[in-house]
Amino acid sequence: MKSKTLFILCWCSFIISCDFDEAPPTMTETPYEFNLPAGVPFPPIPSDRAVTLERVALGKQLFYDKRLSRNETISCGSCHLQSEGFADHHPISIGIDNRIGFRNSPTLINVAYHPYFFREGGNNSLESQVFGPIEDHREMDFSTIGIIERLKDDENIQTLSHQAFGKSLDNFVIVRALSAFERTLISANSKYDRFKYWGENEALTISEQRGMSLFFSTRLNCGSCHGGFDFSEYAIVNNGAFASFDDHGLARITADSSDIGKFKVPTLRNIELTAPYMHNGTYNSLEEVIERYNQGGFGHPNQSSLIQSLQLSEQEKSDLIAFLKSLTDWDFINNSEFSE
Numbered sequence: 001m002k003s004k005t006l007f008i009l010c011w012c013s014f015i016i017s018c019d020f021d022e023a024p025p026t027m028t029e030t031p032y033e034f035n036l037p038a039g040v041p042f043p044p045i046p047s048d049r050a051v052t053l054e055r056v057a058l059g060k061q062l063f064y065d066k067r068l069s070r071n072e073t074i075s076c077g078s079c080h081l082q083s084e085g086f087a088d089h090h091p092i093s094i095g096i097d098n099r100i101g102f103r104n105s106p107t108l109i110n111v112a113y114h115p116y117f118f119r120e121g122g123n124n125s126l127e128s129q130v131f132g133p134i135e136d137h138r139e140m141d142f143s144t145i146g147i148i149e150r151l152k153d154d155e156n157i158q159t160l161s162h163q164a165f166g167k168s169l170d171n172f173v174i175v176r177a178l179s180a181f182e183r184t185l186i187s188a189n190s191k192y193d194r195f196k197y198w199g200e201n202e203a204l205t206i207s208e209q210r211g212m213s214l215f216f217s218t219r220l221n222c223g224s225c226h227g228g229f230d231f232s233e234y235a236i237v238n239n240g241a242f243a244s245f246d247d248h249g250l251a252r253i254t255a256d257s258s259d260i261g262k263f264k265v266p267t268l269r270n271i272e273l274t275a276p277y278m279h280n281g282t283y284n285s286l287e288e289v290i291e292r293y294n295q296g297g298f299g300h301p302n303q304s305s306l307i308q309s310l311q312l313s314e315q316e317k318s319d320l321i322a323f324l325k326s327l328t329d330w331d332f333i334n335n336s337e338f339s340e
Helices: 002-017 053-063 128-135 144-151 155-165 171-183 191-197 206-215 286-294 314-325
Strands: none
Touching: 053 155, 053 171, 128 144, 128 171, 144 171, 155 171, 191 206, 206 314, 286 314
16 A cells, blocks of 8 residues: 555656646657768767757757756856857866866867767766766756756756657756757867868968978877877877876776876867866966977876977967967857857
8 A cells, every 4th residue: 555655646746747738749859960061970879869859959958057056056058168169268167156176177079979078088978977067066066866856847848858758857868968969069160171171272371281280290299199080089198287196087097006197188179269278277378288298298107108399499389379279160169059
């Protein structure tokens, strides 16, 4: 009898939380058209996580919804701003009640192609990483259970949930919807792309072209870490940016001292918008970053052997920075499809 009563109460709660005037809308699966720029491969989307217009619409709604934080003051979009390449300008991310987070907010651009997530690569699923910022007391300090309860009577959210997944909002829906939206954040339509793939020979200035030649030269060898269409091979390395590390990076997971200071190589796309740089936001400008690489890093014991003194002239530094700025995709940054 007790279990039957519990079942009735749970069923009543379900009916109340899904109080549609009529039957809830049926699930609709309209494929999302990626319209990928030239030179961009189709993202490796698992077969059971199809990206549809309905799922993206719900994911976008949740991404910008401050109700996903405990005191309803920040959203995912608070630390991942479109105008700043879906990163932000704080050295370390700022959570609810102005709590200082753990690391600099990484860009979400092109995460559909990443094999693992977070700065040290500590999570291998775009879906499961969603729980990190939501549950971290320094960030959103909440839970998906709390979100479900808070949004159970929001008819718009519940309608979108039924349209996207055929059921009311739950853990599965939250993480799958957010990841669907994040997979659409593909950026590869910069001046560089127009020059390389579209045959627009005037797209890059002479300085930018010199910088491009330097970047891909065997002398600098930047492409060994920042290769591929996304300008990252997603390797986890110690890039010599610091002499010592309070944040041990990969070693936090492996407990291996040889992994201290190893972090995932970031994309360079839209790099001029994502300052400050490095996992802790220590470097404020591209000029500072280039100078550190030019000096060959600090020589940390785990520093990658690829980091060597570059002996760049002032003109070469200027050209290299000009090229990096040519990787900004202004069409993407200003695309209302991704805006709140």
